[in-house]
Amino acid sequence: MSDPDPSIESLQAELAELQRENAQLRAAQAEFSRARFAEKMEALARLSGGIAHDFNNVLILVFGYCEFLLERLHKDGPLYHYLCEIRDAGEHAALLTRLLMMFGARRVFQPVVMNINGIIKAAEPRLRTIVGNAGNIELRLSGERTLAKIEPVEIEQALTNIVGNARDALDGSGAGRVIISTDTVLLDERTAAGLGIAPGMYVRLRVEDNGGGMDGNVEAHALEPFFSTKQSAKHPGLGLFTVYAIVRQCNGAIACESTKGQGTEISIYLPRVDGVVQPAAAKPREITSLAGSETILVVEDDTHVRLLLREVLRTKGYQVLEAEDGNAALTLLGQYTGPVHLLLTDVVMPEMNGRELAEAALERFPSLKIIYMSGYTDDEVLRDAVLSFRAMFLQKPFRPQVLLEKVREVLATPSTPSA
Numbered sequence: 001m002s003d004p005d006p007s008i009e010s011l012q013a014e015l016a017e018l019q020r021e022n023a024q025l026r027a028a029q030a031e032f033s034r035a036r037f038a039e040k041m042e043a044l045a046r047l048s049g050g051i052a053h054d055f056n057n058v059l060i061l062v063f064g065y066c067e068f069l070l071e072r073l074h075k076d077g078p079l080y081h082y083l084c085e086i087r088d089a090g091e092h093a094a095l096l097t098r099l100l101m102m103f104g105a106r107r108v109f110q111p112v113v114m115n116i117n118g119i120i121k122a123a124e125p126r127l128r129t130i131v132g133n134a135g136n137i138e139l140r141l142s143g144e145r146t147l148a149k150i151e152p153v154e155i156e157q158a159l160t161n162i163v164g165n166a167r168d169a170l171d172g173s174g175a176g177r178v179i180i181s182t183d184t185v186l187l188d189e190r191t192a193a194g195l196g197i198a199p200g201m202y203v204r205l206r207v208e209d210n211g212g213g214m215d216g217n218v219e220a221h222a223l224e225p226f227f228s229t230k231q232s233a234k235h236p237g238l239g240l241f242t243v244y245a246i247v248r249q250c251n252g253a254i255a256c257e258s259t260k261g262q263g264t265e266i267s268i269y270l271p272r273v274d275g276v277v278q279p280a281a282a283k284p285r286e287i288t289s290l291a292g293s294e295t296i297l298v299v300e301d302d303t304h305v306r307l308l309l310r311e312v313l314r315t316k317g318y319q320v321l322e323a324e325d326g327n328a329a330l331t332l333l334g335q336y337t338g339p340v341h342l343l344l345t346d347v348v349m350p351e352m353n354g355r356e357l358a359e360a361a362l363e364r365f366p367s368l369k370i371i372y373m374s375g376y377t378d379d380e381v382l383r384d385a386v387l388s389f390r391a392m393f394l395q396k397p398f399r400p401q402v403l404l405e406k407v408r409e410v411l412a413t414p415s416t417p418s419a
Contacts, residue, residue: 052097053348057302059097059397062090064308067400094397111250113275116146116155116182116203123156127180130160131167135176135209142183146203148270150250155270158243162207162266165239169211169264179208184272195253195269202252202269209265214258222256243268290404294341294411295319299329299357300373301349309344312400313407326352326360333364340365342411347374369410373398 066087073080120141128137148155163178170176185204192199214222223244240256247254247268258264296318300306303324310320321336323329326349333340343361347354358370373394392410394403 055093055097056396057305059090059094060305061308063087063397063399064312066090068311090397097397098395111149111151113147113149113273114152114155116148116150116205116270117141119152119156120159120180120182120205123159126160127163130163131170131176131178133174134167134170134172135174135178137163138177138179140179140181142181144184145272146182146184147273147275148203148250148252149273150270154246154249158246158268159205159207161239161243162268165266166207166209166211166264169209169213171211177210179206181206181208185269187269195255197251197253197269197271201272203272205268205270207266208263210263213260213262213264214256215260218258222258223254240266287405287408290401290408291316292408292411293317293319295321295339296342296344296407297321297323297329297333297340297361299323299326299343299345299349299354301325301346309403312403316404318407325349326354326357329357330360333361340368342369342371342407344371344373344407347372369413371406371410 066083070080070083070087073083120139124137124139131137159180163180166178167176170178182203182205185202187195187197187199187202189199223240240254243266244254247270250270252268252270254269255267256264257267296313298306298309298313298320299322300309301324306322306324310322313320321332321340323332326345329343329345340361343358345354345357349357354372354374358372362368362370369392371392371394373396392406394406
């Protein structure tokens with residue numbers, strides 16, 4: 001047997017070294033791309049949170065005065081129809097601002113412990129309808145406890161968006177396949193850092209399809225807002241961005257892997273929690289009338305919104321006191337000699353936030369009911385404090401009907417000793 005050719009061995013060593021360096025370069029490029037994407041999304045999140053806050057107050061005014069006029073017009077008249085169109089456009093805008101707040105992590109997030117497998121099973125009929133004749137759905141759900149702290153409606157929305165994208169990627173022959181699977185994974189520091197989350201145990205939800213897949217350029221932009229390869233009004237490019245925003249809000253991550261001509265896999269990572277699945281909320285008492293005669297203190301720093309809230313409540317018979325901030329509210333309470341039954345306060349206000357105002361007001365009126373209202377807050381501690389009043393919170397923007405229903409619901413609820 002002849003000795004190995006030194007030149008061949010040298011070439012093999014050089015080839016191995018080139019492959020190693022190439023792998024390191026690809027890894028560095030991927031890390032750079034992730035860091036650049038994270039920086040871009042963080043800057044966009046700061047901008048969108050501020051825009052959403054101001055726009056929410058505008059939408060409250062749109063909804064409020066639309067309903068005032070609709071109540072005074074005949075349903076068969078043209079003006080009634082025009083106002084309905086304005087209101088519906090406002091509803092669409094409200095969905096967009098909700099997405100912006102979610103993305104900016106400034107919305108008052110109200111998660112509960114839920115079983116991800118249970119949510120998938122409950123959504124299965126709707127998901128099969130979405131895929132339709134384009135292919136089949138296969139569930140591969142883990143036998144482990146897949147508990148995460150989420151808002152059930154939003155995680156179902158995320159799943160719906162991903163499956164909708166998978167359906168669009170199938171060739172329409174009926175041979176398409178969408179696999180939805182779950183498992184639990186332990187992410188070490190390196191893997192977690194690559195996803196932009198903390199190391200630990202996660203519930204992983206994966207949606208895999210055998211559709212056309214994406215090339216590298218499309219994959220790099222897939223999670224960005226308003227990015228779409230379809231270019232139509234029905235596909236504005238918010239599907240996967242919405243998923244990204246929902247998952248980000250849960251302190252989770254989303255990863256996209258795709259090969260042109262072979263398919264795509266979207267993975268969602270949600271922090272796994274221990275605990276008991278939150279039971280379904282009890283149905284609120286049936287409200288037979290939205291009218292009342294109680295005294296309500298409205299505290300809102302936006303003058304136009306405050307005046308609208310005052311009018312909405314007064315038209316239903318309530319006695320309304322109003323203040324532009326926490327200090328003015330406490331001064332008013334100190335001078336007012338009658339009973340005050342309810343405090344309706346914005347969360348984010350200058351000098352004194354809504355939580356601080358509520359604590360001070362309860363010292364004078366221990367049985368005072370509280371309703372917080374907010375479009376956003378960038379104070380995580382304040383968000384957590386507001387969550388202790390889950391049944392007494394209104395997410396801006398809201399319609400007058402929703403406000404009046406919440407007011408009656410809270411006033412009919414027995415007082416509790418704590419705020």
